[in-house]
Amino acid sequence: MSTNTQHVAAVKKYQADVAAAVRWTNPDYTNSGITRERARRVAQARKALAAAIPAKPERKGGDPRESVIAGLAPKTADEIAQIQHAWAKVEKRLDAGQSLHAILTSADRDTLAAILDGISTRPEVLSAGDGGASIVAEVQQVAYDRLLELGDPEATKAHDSVALLDQAEAWSDYIAALAEPGEPSLAVLSALQRADQEGFTEVQSGSPLEGVETQERLRSLDHLVATGSLQVEGV
Structure with missing residues (x-):
């Protein structure tokens, strides 16, 4: 079950209300009166749903995933020496024909740091049409994914943070x-x-709005309103 239960509930209520609205009837109303009332009820359902639109989140402080990648850069003389040693090993593997992707997806944290630090110096990167920017970006993404696989705490924290923002948006x-x-x-x-x-599955599967007849009725009402053939009042 989705953790966004409030949003799921709002959508499901809207779906049920609209499905009921397009089928609404009353023997005391004329055909045009029934159509007008159906359109009014659909408009009411949309208005209620609009009131439940969650605010878009603010993405402050940049992408936390970038900070994770930046955090792998060596900061001390010992770390620089360690990274250089690890990069020399990586270059030997690359020169021996191993793919960069294979090395990245099996790398430990130190090897990832070495690749991120040294990859921009490789001839195939330097000779790329965009100066190697696209290759470096791809390497950073794969390295980040590998950190998640390794259970890196900073990568996990960044992933969870971005996931919550993506969901809200x-x-x-x-x-x-x-x-x-x-x-x-x-x-x-x-x-x-x-x-x-x-959450997507909950609101999309089994929706009372899925039926062909329901969709046709809804489209017809919307067309009448959009063309001015039907005026909806009291919404």
Whole structure:
């Protein structure tokens, strides 16, 4: 179960309210009156969901993952000597034909520090079209992932911090998009799925809005409102 239970509950209530709204009927209403009331109830559901949009988090102090990578840089004479020794070993392995990726994904912390410190001096990096910036960035990402595998406390702390921010941002974007006519974009849906797979599954699977008839009714109401053919009052 997702830890974002409040957001999941708000979305599920919205889904149920809209599904009920597009099917609402009353024998005392004319057909046009029923359509108008359905549109009003859909608008009410969206308004209620909009009120539940969580604030987007502020990403203060830069990306903590960058600080983790920077923290591997040698600071003392002994650390510099150790890093240089480790880098010499890495270069021998590279010159012998081993791939950099294979070395990175099996490296210990000291070897990662050596690669990060020395990689920009390699001929294949220096000769890259962008001056090696893209290669260095890729190395930093793989090194960070390897630190997570090793259980490095600083990397784990940074990962958890970024994950919480990504979740909050993804939920804010998703609920904001859902509160508007139409469907959330693929980018918004993908971001939520990456940030909170369990929450994404809870709100997407078995939604009462999934049915073809329900979607057609909702699109029809939205079209009438958007074109001015239907005026919704009291929302």
